[in-house]
Amino acid sequence: MRFELTEEQRQVRDAIQVFVEEEVEPVARELDRGHEYPAELLQQLADQGIMGTTLPQEYGGLGYGMVEYALIIEELSKGLMALGSAINVHVITASLIQKYGNDYLKETYLPEMATYDTVGAFGLTEPNAGSDNAAMECQAERDGDEWVINGQKRWITNSPNADVISVLAKTGPESDRYHNISAFLVPTDADGFEIGKEWDTLGLNSVQSCDLHLNGVCVPEEHLIGEENEGFMHVVQGLNVGRVNVAARCSGMARAAVEDATAYAKEREQFGQPIGDFQGIRWKIAEMEVKADIANLLTLRAADFADRGHGDKGREESIAKLYSSEAAVENAHEAIQILGGNGYTKEYNPERYLRDAQLLTIGEGTNEIHRKIIADRVLGPSST
Numbered sequence: 001m002r003f004e005l006t007e008e009q010r011q012v013r014d015a016i017q018v019f020v021e022e023e024v025e026p027v028a029r030e031l032d033r034g035h036e037y038p039a040e041l042l043q044q045l046a047d048q049g050i051m052g053t054t055l056p057q058e059y060g061g062l063g064y065g066m067v068e069y070a071l072i073i074e075e076l077s078k079g080l081m082a083l084g085s086a087i088n089v090h091v092i093t094a095s096l097i098q099k100y101g102n103d104y105l106k107e108t109y110l111p112e113m114a115t116y117d118t119v120g121a122f123g124l125t126e127p128n129a130g131s132d133n134a135a136m137e138c139q140a141e142r143d144g145d146e147w148v149i150n151g152q153k154r155w156i157t158n159s160p161n162a163d164v165i166s167v168l169a170k171t172g173p174e175s176d177r178y179h180n181i182s183a184f185l186v187p188t189d190a191d192g193f194e195i196g197k198e199w200d201t202l203g204l205n206s207v208q209s210c211d212l213h214l215n216g217v218c219v220p221e222e223h224l225i226g227e228e229n230e231g232f233m234h235v236v237q238g239l240n241v242g243r244v245n246v247a248a249r250c251s252g253m254a255r256a257a258v259e260d261a262t263a264y265a266k267e268r269e270q271f272g273q274p275i276g277d278f279q280g281i282r283w284k285i286a287e288m289e290v291k292a293d294i295a296n297l298l299t300l301r302a303a304d305f306a307d308r309g310h311g312d313k314g315r316e317e318s319i320a321k322l323y324s325s326e327a328a329v330e331n332a333h334e335a336i337q338i339l340g341g342n343g344y345t346k347e348y349n350p351e352r353y354l355r356d357a358q359l360l361t362i363g364e365g366t367n368e369i370h371r372k373i374i375a376d377r378v379l380g381p382s383s384t
């Protein structure tokens, strides 16, 4: 067993590292404070092919695996987690099409999604269906060779900038829970589609999360992604890109928090010596370092398992997502403490890491739900 990246993987990571240092870090705080969409940075990434990282080359993608994807998202999220978030919802929809879509969807949308000329978002959650997604009320009904969609979605990340959104809607009888939901590709310029309330959130300031209203939105039959009534299963069982992305974003923030705290501890002097010489601070940094390393290892393990098709129905991804998101929150919290009063201000990054990391204990399945998934693997399914 080897814990080494390949030469190509190192090059991919190093190139993004340079991009983050030169382009992202100088503007990240301002983008966050101004609630400003990082359009320019996303375009620069698109120009480097990053939006099609995991798409096959025949559709204009880079054809990389999940390990390369995780390395890219980790580095970007060290600079600005919102970048990893906008990419996540785009890649989830592109991957749904790639994995389950018909030839028409693949040929029409994937080349433009690989270049980010068509921007994607992902619409699953509803006001009354969060952790229990299968309780969704959004409905799609066949009408000739079209589907008519009615319903509402909540907190759909980057929806105001999206051209297409994969929307999950009920298409089968209630008795077939989990096998009565289909996925549709909905163009955001369709009649009856509206972006609703923009939520004022604790973090993820640079990318908006909004409600969607679908009032009689018609999409052609070919916009059904995958099998009718199996959309939910496609999303929960077939897509590891989202969970690996979340774990990678958290691993990146956990690492960024250690680096910021270390730099500060070396420089800041009290009682005539750098605070990094006090054992109280050194032990904090040691613990942060361990957490950042474990988060990184678990993230890369999940990505590697996904690449090799070894995943046990999401076990490794759940473990990586759960651990990394809590490590990111804890490291951000400790970094604030190490920076003292400065850590409590918006002149430094750790408060942003804390606000951004907290979301990832909730999004992409709450950590309680991931604990349930892991416990079910260990103990067998529970009766509740």
Ligand SMILES: Cc1cc2nc3c(=O)[nH]c(=O)nc-3n(C[C@H](O)[C@H](O)[C@H](O)COP(=O)(O)OP(=O)(O)OC[C@H]3O[C@@H](n4cnc5c(N)ncnc54)[C@H](O)[C@@H]3O)c2cc1C
Binding pocket: 089, 122, 123, 124, 125, 129, 130, 131, 132, 154, 155, 156, 157, 158, 201, 204, 209, 359, 362, 363, 364, 365, 366, 367, 368, 369, 372
């Ligand atoms: C900023 C932001 C961006 C988002 N972006 C998107 C997006 O792009 N697309 C999308 O589809 N969704 C998105 N979401 C939705 C997100 O995935 C949901 O918020 C998440 O799945 C939790 O659902 P909920 O908020 O309804 O919480 P609830 O499901 O109501 O949960 C409330 C609490 O109950 C706990 N709980 C629920 N069920 C159980 C159980 N069985 N056992 C133990 N505890 C339980 C939860 O863990 C949580 O602590 C976003 C959310 C936010 C805040």
